[in-house]
Amino acid sequence: MTKASPTEPIAHPYMANSNVGNFQHMMKVAGVSNVEELFEQIPPDHITKREFNLGPVLSSESSLYRHMNDILRKSTSCEDSLNFLGAGCWQHYVPAICDEMVTRAEFLTPVWGTPSSDHGRSQAWFEFASQLGELVGMEFVGLPVYSFGTAGGHAIRMAVRLTKRFKVLLPRSLDPERLAVIKSYCSLPELAGYIEIVSVAIEEASGRINLEDLKKKLGTDVAAVYFDNPSYLGVVESEAKEVSRLAHECGAEVIVGVDPISLGILTPPSEYGADIVVGTTQPLGVHMNCGGGVGGFIATRDEERYAREYPTLQVSLASTSVEGEMAFGLTLFEQSSYGSREQGKDWTGNSVYLWAIANAVYMSLMGPQGFRDIGTSIIERSHFAASRIDSIPGLKVLWAEGFFKEFIVNFDKSTLDVEVINGRLRKLGIFGGKDLTSDFPELGKSALYCVTEIHTEEDIDRLVQALEEAVK
Numbered sequence: 001m002t003k004a005s006p007t008e009p010i011a012h013p014y015m016a017n018s019n020v021g022n023f024q025h026m027m028k029v030a031g032v033s034n035v036e037e038l039f040e041q042i043p044p045d046h047i048t049k050r051e052f053n054l055g056p057v058l059s060s061e062s063s064l065y066r067h068m069n070d071i072l073r074k075s076t077s078c079e080d081s082l083n084f085l086g087a088g089c090w091q092h093y094v095p096a097i098c099d100e101m102v103t104r105a106e107f108l109t110p111v112w113g114t115p116s117s118d119h120g121r122s123q124a125w126f127e128f129a130s131q132l133g134e135l136v137g138m139e140f141v142g143l144p145v146y147s148f149g150t151a152g153g154h155a156i157r158m159a160v161r162l163t164k165r166f167k168v169l170l171p172r173s174l175d176p177e178r179l180a181v182i183k184s185y186c187s188l189p190e191l192a193g194y195i196e197i198v199s200v201a202i203e204e205a206s207g208r209i210n211l212e213d214l215k216k217k218l219g220t221d222v223a224a225v226y227f228d229n230p231s232y233l234g235v236v237e238s239e240a241k242e243v244s245r246l247a248h249e250c251g252a253e254v255i256v257g258v259d260p261i262s263l264g265i266l267t268p269p270s271e272y273g274a275d276i277v278v279g280t281t282q283p284l285g286v287h288m289n290c291g292g293g294v295g296g297f298i299a300t301r302d303e304e305r306y307a308r309e310y311p312t313l314q315v316s317l318a319s320t321s322v323e324g325e326m327a328f329g330l331t332l333f334e335q336s337s338y339g340s341r342e343q344g345k346d347w348t349g350n351s352v353y354l355w356a357i358a359n360a361v362y363m364s365l366m367g368p369q370g371f372r373d374i375g376t377s378i379i380e381r382s383h384f385a386a387s388r389i390d391s392i393p394g395l396k397v398l399w400a401e402g403f404f405k406e407f408i409v410n411f412d413k414s415t416l417d418v419e420v421i422n423g424r425l426r427k428l429g430i431f432g433g434k435d436l437t438s439d440f441p442e443l444g445k446s447a448l449y450c451v452t453e454i455h456t457e458e459d460i461d462r463l464v465q466a467l468e469e470a471v472k
Contacts, residue, residue, distance in 0.1 A: 078288060078431065082459055086406050086450025087232070087434040088148065088175055088280075089288050092261065093454050095365055098285035098358045107357045122328035126315045128356040131363040132297055135263050135371070136277045137270030139302035142312030144281055144295045144352045144359075149178040151278035151296030152226065152257055153185025154346055158276060158298075158309040159224035159253035160195055161345075167196045169217055169225045169252075171209050175232040176439045178257075182226075195223070207235040207399040207408075209243055218250045224276075228257035229269065233440075233448065234406030235399055236266065244273025260284060262404050264371030265379060276300050285362030286355050293352040295359065311336060311346035374453050378405045382451035385460045389449070392464065394471050398446065405452055409433060411445040414471040418447045424470040430463060 017026070032038055039047075058064045078091050085091075101107060106120055129141040145151050156168050168186070170179065179197075186195035201213040209227060218225070225247040229237040237243065244254045255276045256269035261283040269277045281295035282288070300306035307314075316331045337344035366374065386407045390397040394414035397407055411418055422432040433447030440446065451460070 081426075081429050081431050082462060083431040084433055084449045084451065084455075084463060085431045086452075087448050088177060089294060090259075090283055090405070090450060090452060091288055091454055092283050092452050094285055094287050094358075095362065097365060098361050101361045102354055102358045107354065122315055122330070124357050124360055125353070126317060126328050127364065128360040129315060131360060132260065132281075133299055135260055135268070135363065136258060136279070136299050137268030138274075138277055138299035140307055140310075140314075141297060141299040142310050142314055144297050144356050145312060145348060146293035146296060146352060147181065148257065148278070148280040148282075148294075148296045149175075149181030150185075150293075151280075151298050152178060152255070153182045154311050154348075155255045155276045155278045155298055156182060156195060156224055156226060157185055157346055158306070158311075159255060161309050162253060162305065163223045163251065165221055165223035165252075166194065167198060167222050169198050169200050169214065169222055169247075171200050171227050171231065172202045173207065173209075173231040173233045173235070174226075174228065178232070200225075206402070207231065207233055208237055208239060208402075211239060211242060211246070214243065214246060218246060218252070220250055222247070222250055222252045224253040224255050226255040226257070229266070230259060230262060230404040230406070233399075233408060233436075234403040236402045236404060238402060240269075241272040248273065259404070261371070261378070262375060264368070264373070264375035266375070266404070270301075276306070281352075281355060281359045285358040293355075295352045295355040307332060308335065309345055311344060311348045313338065313348070377453045378451070381453070381455055381460070382407060384457075385449070385451045385455070385463070388460060388464045389467060392468055392471070395467065398443065406448055406450045408436065408443060408446050409449055410443065411447070411471070414445075416445070416471060418445050421467075421470045422447070425466055428466045428469070430466050 017023075027033065027035070030038065058067055078085070083091050107124065125143055129143070133139055133141045145154060159168070160166060170182070174182075183197060186197055187193055189196075198217055200217060201210040202208060203210050208231075214225070225243060227237060227240070227243060229240055231237065240256070247254045253275045254273050255278060256274040258269055258277060258279040260279055260281065277299040279297055281297055286294055288294075298310065298312060300310075310332060313333065313336055314331045315328055317326055317328055319325065320327050333339040335345045337347045382403065382405045386397045386400055386403075389395055389409055390400060394411070396410045396413065398410055399408065411421060414421070418432075418435040418437055422435065425432040433449035436443055436446045436448055
């Protein structure tokens, strides 16, 4: 490979369009003489003048491989340490068959194609929707969206279109990151279609939604009441049915966010009044990851008024022209952004369709008894861990009753900041709980701890011993 001049790009063997000839051809087609012309609409004061210290060009795959591994070795994964972090992305066991299936060629590249040529893909998507619908107690489930927050944002906009109202009530206990995503879906006050978000207080004694504050803020201008069950702070909303009743009395839709792995032992949202159910699919056979979606879903009753507001693709099973024959196919395509582009019912992407395969495999592997077993295991282990931690001098578990897999540990009496304690735990090979000090200052020096089926009694003993040492 000849060396390019300073003004020309350097070709990479693994980037086919980076050679000089292709580069010049693309500029010719674009009608420009240099790359800067493509960005001339950007004001000069928005363009950085400093040099980027990017290091030498890596012109071989082996050099790149070594460079990337050197970077990755600087990180410590949850596989390498004992992990008690959750807060929206949780460490559950992923059966080997889930990884095996999502790496098979039949499913690794099924993102698109014609329905007639992708029966295997369509059937797998149909199984995903069917099993998830049974789990949450709803009949109509769309293909997955990018994340839990994305699902919540879409559901709120669905409720606004259904009610023609532009206010939504959300509990104070909502995940701050998820709230930020939802706010982006609700737009800005200066723009048309803005949806007002109103926060509802939670009870100091229980962490559950404050019903009196909810009653004060409900009205005929409210499109929806949204709440998670269990909440971001781990609490199970025991008054969920009453929350739904109050919302329905005002003509508002009820949107419930769920962790689907909890539904082996917790009542499905459909049984306490949910109209739209959203949630994450990450606990269902998907490894923790960053830099991409971990999966979210939307589910409703099988009613046309809801079906017509979905932004997602749907897979249906229908009869064909051959008697007794059935086939899978995509429906309501025209109301998605695939069928109508910017005129669709919100934008939707396909970045997590492969996770639907993993989810379908996981749910079929677990079955009803499997979900009961794992739910029981999680709640027993998390409550055991909470009771052990609560017995440590200087520590207190808030709302020690009525949580699923996450609970709050308060460190006020220890006089140490959560950041300091977590730093000491890291030196002992443990990821402590998510620091809540900034997001929920009313809870004092607190952290959100997560215990799942992966944690053994020995793991909990190790955590307790480490916490006792850390708070000295």
